[in-house]
Amino acid sequence: xxxxxxxxxxxxxxxxxxxxxxxxxxxxxxxxxxxxxxxxxxxxxxxxxxxxxxxxxxxxxxxxxxxxxxxxxxxxxxxxxxxxxxxxxxxxxxxxxxxxxxxxxxxxxxxxxxxxxxxxxxxxxxxxxxxxxxxxxxxxxxxxxxxxxxxxxxxxxxxxxxxxxxxxxxxxxxxxxxxxxxxxxxxxxxxxxxxxxxxxxxxxxxxxxxxxxxxxxxxxxxxxxxxxxxxxxxxxxxxxxxxxxxxxxxxxxxxxxxxxxxxxxxxxxxxxxxxxxxxxxx
Amino acid sequence: xxxxxxxxxxxxxxxxxxxxxxxxxxxxxxxxxxxxxxxxxxxxxxxxxxxxxxxxxxxxxxxxxxxxxxxxxxxxxxxxxxxxxxxxxxxxxxxxxxxxxxxxxxxxxxxxxxxxxxxxxxxxxxxxxxxxxxxxxxxxxxxxxxxxxxxxxxxxxxxxxxxxxxxxxxxxxxxxxxxxxxxxxxxxxxxxxxxxxxxxxxxxxxxxxxxxxxxxxxxxxxxxxxxxxxxxxxxxxxxxxxxxxxxxxxxxxxxxxxxxxxxxxxxxxxxxxxxxxxxxxxxxxxxxxxxxx
Numbered sequence: 001x002x003x004x005x006x007x008x009x010x011x012x013x014x015x016x017x018x019x020x021x022x023x024x025x026x027x028x029x030x031x032x033x034x035x036x037x038x039x040x041x042x043x044x045x046x047x048x049x050x051x052x053x054x055x056x057x058x059x060x061x062x063x064x065x066x067x068x069x070x071x072x073x074x075x076x077x078x079x080x081x082x083x084x085x086x087x088x089x090x091x092x093x094x095x096x097x098x099x100x101x102x103x104x105x106x107x108x109x110x111x112x113x114x115x116x117x118x119x120x121x122x123x124x125x126x127x128x129x130x131x132x133x134x135x136x137x138x139x140x141x142x143x144x145x146x147x148x149x150x151x152x153x154x155x156x157x158x159x160x161x162x163x164x165x166x167x168x169x170x171x172x173x174x175x176x177x178x179x180x181x182x183x184x185x186x187x188x189x190x191x192x193x194x195x196x197x198x199x200x201x202x203x204x205x206x207x208x209x210x211x212x213x214x215x216x217x218x219x220x221x222x223x224x225x226x227x228x229x230x231x232x233x234x235x236x237x238x239x240x241x242x243x244x245x246x247x248x249x250x251x252x253x254x255x256x257x258x259x260x261x262x263x264x265x266x267x268x269x270x271x272x273x274x275x276x277x278x279x280x281x282x
Numbered sequence: 283x284x285x286x287x288x289x290x291x292x293x294x295x296x297x298x299x300x301x302x303x304x305x306x307x308x309x310x311x312x313x314x315x316x317x318x319x320x321x322x323x324x325x326x327x328x329x330x331x332x333x334x335x336x337x338x339x340x341x342x343x344x345x346x347x348x349x350x351x352x353x354x355x356x357x358x359x360x361x362x363x364x365x366x367x368x369x370x371x372x373x374x375x376x377x378x379x380x381x382x383x384x385x386x387x388x389x390x391x392x393x394x395x396x397x398x399x400x401x402x403x404x405x406x407x408x409x410x411x412x413x414x415x416x417x418x419x420x421x422x423x424x425x426x427x428x429x430x431x432x433x434x435x436x437x438x439x440x441x442x443x444x445x446x447x448x449x450x451x452x453x454x455x456x457x458x459x460x461x462x463x464x465x466x467x468x469x470x471x472x473x474x475x476x477x478x479x480x481x482x483x484x485x486x487x488x489x490x491x492x493x494x495x496x497x498x499x500x501x502x503x504x505x506x507x508x509x510x511x512x513x514x515x516x517x518x519x520x521x522x523x524x525x526x527x528x529x530x531x532x533x534x535x536x537x538x539x540x541x542x543x544x545x546x547x548x549x550x551x552x553x554x555x556x557x558x559x560x561x562x563x564x565x566x567x568x569x570x571x572x573x574x575x
Contacts, residue, residue, distance in 0.1 A: 029414075127550040129515040135531065234431075254429065
């Protein structure tokens, strides 16, 4: 899912005009509204199920109840406290993990010796499924915020190392040769050639790190159950069979994930805007 | 995470290419030996250099355990872990739990990947379908698998179904997204050529669209499998009475770190094997690509 492939997908017109599924085309709903049809139907179904009493399940809560809970939790500040705690952890772990990841990835990319020394160990460790680290981390760092941040940092660390390493390694040889012709110093070579050229890949890594860190925040809060956080809110809701809490939690998790994604893609677009679209053509 | 590996271009910022002077005439035995040595040296060097770092950590670990710098409950000695590994392996516990986890990930992944493929193909081929489904799909995908976990636990309980659904969800999203991107990314030129040849729609799909979209789709499949495995271990840690994740929790609760570490090693190994299998299939399936050059 690199940027170039995404951009590539955007440059060529889609195949769909000759689609064998053309017959599916019911021109009833205007295009911009189509995305709302399924969610709208689901809402109506949800509302009707309550209104007409189709289910007596304890797990079933009406929409208003979820809304009321949202209002209640946000006015008491409980929701904001949980959200703030989760986000603070998420960011702390993400920043620490990405910075260390950049250092390690840079070292692996720039030095063959480092690659030979650390690379194999790194590639072995990265095979371990992320959450399998939690029991070890909990034993070494406890159940508090230190352990959570350490785990989040680990979650962010792996994709950043991999992608910065590969970004640096795939700097075209010609670029380096040109820089040699211009007699660039080592610093110049790094800051003017290697870094700009590796930046898109590094960004992919940071982007992935952001996504993984958010996933890991939830995991850490489920498994290291102390303190407050969105994960704890969800766990509480589940344990007490408060469906409204759980639904609210899921929605909040989704919104945060969406916003993190959006912010990262804006920053990426801004930072990489100098590249223009030239890379997309081949 | 290993699916972000791509072939690395060989490039070093340090050592410039050194031209080896060629001697004229028949090479002597010494020269040939030297040549063989020069050819073998880089591989050997790579191999040798891989060891100091892990060995240093291992030595540190052994020392820490031996002199009891940290409590053995927190850090068991390497021998203990090794012995426990042997015990767990011989008693069949590792194998049983490993097989259970493996079966879960395979069946969940198969369901998730095939529905993801179907969804992606439909969205890729029909803009109308995409208009209706894509927004809610995106909303669904925004919540990470673990976010759905509490909701699912309330709805389906903590049985096998929970694991399968969660693993399937983890695979579905990347597969569907990549299939969609892959199909949309098929260059219009290819379609034009197919038109010139008078391909019908079936031929167009089977001979042009899918082969062209395949690398991207497969990328999604590998990514999906990695995610599935990640999700399964997480859900087994949280709610399971068997499987590798359970073994880890079990060891942790009894303060048997040797069990935890042994299980973690197996978790890593299974993840590695799963990814390698897909990588091998990929090279097999993409062999036709190399034939062109």
